[in-house]
Amino acid sequence: MGVGRLWVLCLLFPLVATAGCTTAGNASRAQLADVAVPSYAPPSGAPGFCATLAGTTHLTGLPVVLGTLTTQPQDVGARLELTAAADELQQVLDQVSARTGAGALSDSLKNLVGALREARDNPLTDQIRTRISTGLDDVGRRVQAACGFPS
Numbered sequence: 715m716g717v718g719r720l721w722v723l724c725l726l727f728p729l730v731a732t733a734g735c736t737t738a739g740n741a742s743r744a745q746l747a748d749v750a751v752p753s754y755a756p757p758s759g760a761p762g763f764c765a766t767l768a769g770t771t772h773l774t775g776l777p778v779v780l781g782t783l784t785t786q787p788q789d790v791g792a793r794l795e796l797t798a799a800a801d802e803l804q805q806v807l808d809q810v811s812a813r814t815g816a817g818a819l820s821d822s823l824k825n826l827v828g829a830l831r832e833a834r835d836n837p838l839t840d841q842i843r844t845r846i847s848t849g850l851d852d853v854g855r856r857v858q859a860a861c862g863f864p865s
Contacts, residue, residue: 764861
């Protein structure tokens with residue numbers, strides 16, 4: 715799944731949240747070899763954070779992780795996956811924050827990282843799932859123009 719299509723995750727959350735049939739441990743093993751956007755070639759002039767974001771390996775597993783936490787709130791593997799996804803996005807945020815004029819994207823990334831960490835540290839509520847879903851959509855919209863991810 716491409717980062718430019720993060721909005722698809724928003725559509726998947728209700729379905730995955732009720733299904734929760736795959737454990738996060740199985741998902742993480744299958745996802746680790748993949749990146750968010752395979753064979754991504756940034757357009758000319760694209761910021762460096764685009765390649766970092768395209769190279770993430772844990773964002774694509776979020777629907778399964780959140781579904782797992784919905785049905786198995788104490789699942790340690792799912793919480794580790796949330797930590798890994800938040801850490802990857804923190805690296806992107808660090809690069810974005812170093813740029814001038816990236817305030818809105820920086821704020822969106824901060825909110826998303828915060829929501830992922832909240833989901834890791836607390837029981838997963840509809841409010842937290844909505845914050846993650848909205849955050850993914852917002853970040854996806856904000857990076858698409860600069861990064862030119864495939865649709």
